[in-house]
Amino acid sequence: MRIAVVGSGYVGLVTGACFADLGHEVVLVDNDEQRVEALRKGEVPIHERFLPELLTRHRGGRIKFSGDLQAATRASEAIFIAVGTPPTESGDADMSYVESVAREISGAVDEYKVIVEKSTVPVYTNDWIRTIITRNGTDPELFDVASNPEFLREGTAVTDFLYPDRIVVGAESERAAELMCQIYSPLTSGWYYGRADAIPRPEKAQVSPPRLIVTSAQSAEIIKHASNAFLAMKISFVNAVASICESVGANVEQVCDGIGADSRIGPRFLKPGIGYGGSCFPKDLMAFRAVATESGYDFRLLEEVIRINEDQRRRFLRKVRSVLWTLRGKRLGVLGLAFKGGTDDIRESPALLLVQELLREGCKVCAYDPAAMERAKEALGNGAEFAADAYQAAKGADAVLILTEWEEFAALDLERLRGVVKYPIVLDGRNLYDPAAMTAHGFSYYSVGRPPALSEPAAARSAKREHA
Numbered sequence: 001m002r003i004a005v006v007g008s009g010y011v012g013l014v015t016g017a018c019f020a021d022l023g024h025e026v027v028l029v030d031n032d033e034q035r036v037e038a039l040r041k042g043e044v045p046i047h048e049r050f051l052p053e054l055l056t057r058h059r060g061g062r063i064k065f066s067g068d069l070q071a072a073t074r075a076s077e078a079i080f081i082a083v084g085t086p087p088t089e090s091g092d093a094d095m096s097y098v099e100s101v102a103r104e105i106s107g108a109v110d111e112y113k114v115i116v117e118k119s120t121v122p123v124y125t126n127d128w129i130r131t132i133i134t135r136n137g138t139d140p141e142l143f144d145v146a147s148n149p150e151f152l153r154e155g156t157a158v159t160d161f162l163y164p165d166r167i168v169v170g171a172e173s174e175r176a177a178e179l180m181c182q183i184y185s186p187l188t189s190g191w192y193y194g195r196a197d198a199i200p201r202p203e204k205a206q207v208s209p210p211r212l213i214v215t216s217a218q219s220a221e222i223i224k225h226a227s228n229a230f231l232a233m234k235i236s237f238v239n240a241v242a243s244i245c246e247s248v249g250a251n252v253e254q255v256c257d258g259i260g261a262d263s264r265i266g267p268r269f270l271k272p273g274i275g276y277g278g279s280c281f282p283k284d285l286m287a288f289r290a291v292a293t294e295s296g297y298d299f300r301l302l303e304e305v306i307r308i309n310e311d312q313r314r315r316f317l318r319k320v321r322s323v324l325w326t327l328r329g330k331r332l333g334v335l336g337l338a339f340k341g342g343t344d345d346i347r348e349s350p351a352l353l354l355v356q357e358l359l360r361e362g363c364k365v366c367a368y369d370p371a372a373m374e375r376a377k378e379a380l381g382n383g384a385e386f387a388a389d390a391y392q393a394a395k396g397a398d399a400v401l402i403l404t405e406w407e408e409f410a411a412l413d414l415e416r417l418r419g420v421v422k423y424p425i426v427l428d429g430r431n432l433y434d435p436a437a438m439t440a441h442g443f444s445y446y447s448v449g450r451p452p453a454l455s456e457p458a459a460a461r462s463a464k465r466e467h468a
């Protein structure tokens with residue numbers, strides 16, 4: 001099929017590249033000329049696994065880049081809108097980019113097309129897009145508006161797209177639903193999975209082809225917001241449980257093992273840490289709360305989810321202070337700046353927010369992140385030092401802080417690390433290590449929701465204090 005994808009950010013690029021891999025003819029449209037030029041030249045502006053491979057595979061063939069939205073609309077049967085919906089000051093989503101795309105599309109609808117909303121949007125966006133397009137003179141019989149929310153995680157967006165748990169389509173007409181089913185049929189029929197050159201199936205992905213769920217437009221828009229809010233709630237819930245575990249001396253990993261074994265709850269998204277961040281959860285929770293308030297429902301549960309998340313960072317900071325006593329002038333080796341492992345994204349990163357707080361407290365921070373350093377340098381300016389690897393960051397440190405769940409931080413050479421630090425103290429905000437392994441290497445190890453594990457001299461001091 002012929003598809004236009006508008007917006008070449010995370011969602012648009014991944015969607016366009018994956019549609020091309022499913023066999024469709026894709027035009028990726030962006031009004032940023034430099035970005036379009038860079039994409040044409042083969043640059044990949046985001047750090048996303050398998051995206052470079054897919055773009056190389058299809059660039060100049062099934063995927064083309066353009067700045068001309070009207071031409072792309074005329075040439076396509078479906079137009080996916082994947083432009084940004086940043087939060088406004090009051091927390092609701094700014095829909096002006098979506099509106100201007102809808103306005104521009106309307107001049108180019110010369111035969112039946114489906115306009116698909118892919119950005120995360122408030123309920124009734126579908127109706128608004130329809131109104132804007134007809135208001136600008138398009139025959140309402142010539143188009144339908146559908147909603148097709150994405151559930152892509154950064155870092156695994158390509159495999160999330162190609163091996164989804166489900167595909168949600170909100171469509172108000174049979175014709176639009178039928179067209180959307182056709183677009184996704186390479187996945188729902190299982191055809192893609194039999195291909196020798198398919199992007200490999202991730203370990204945890206379901207084996208059977210995904211279900212395509214057709215709903216009303218409003219339901220699809222709520223599904224997206226409610227899914228993200230539920231996942232964020234799971235994280236805040238487990239973070240609250242971790243805090244109780246710390247107070248009573250329980251171990252949150254054991255507790256989560258026990259909770260997650262209940263198939264009604266499930267083990268995923270139950271990892272405690274320094275809180276969630278990123279471009280989606282914080283923004284979508286605010287937007288969902290705004291939608292709820294507007295519809296007359298006071299969704300206080302969401303406020304609590306947000307409050308616990310923010311508190312989680314403060315708790316970690318208190319932990320650093322309780323271990324180091326005073327912070328001014330202390331040298332900290334910080335491992336991780338991205339909002340999670342596998343990405344260079346620092347938007348709403350709890351790691352970065354913590355570093356900023358530590359700098360305000362007068363700490364000297366030497367940080368390392370496998371992908372997010374360039375972006376972090378812009379955000380932190382001269383405030384922090386940056387290292388070439390984890391060991392350089394830890395060199396001479398009063399303590400090492402693990403703030404992002406990168407795989408390489410879970411596989412450090414502990415002997416080597418022990419050799420470079422000033423004091424063998426690790427504060428792990430992501431629970432990447434077995435506490436016993438850390439003490440065996442001479443570290444005092446503090447994590448989230450688990451009893452501290454003290455190296456022998458530290459344990460002896462602590463016992464002496466208790467005795468006194």
Ligand code: UDX
Pocket residue numbers: 150151152153154155228231235268269270271272273274275276277278279280281339340341405
């Ligand atoms: C999220 C949703 O998962 C995705 O479906 C949606 O489309 C976009 O938002 P993403 O923001 O890429 O994706 O990241 P995700 O992997 O969901 O993690 C979000 C944050 O929660 C990260 O900061 C991560 O560190 C944190 N997290 C996640 C936890 O603290 N504990 C967990 O168990 C899982």
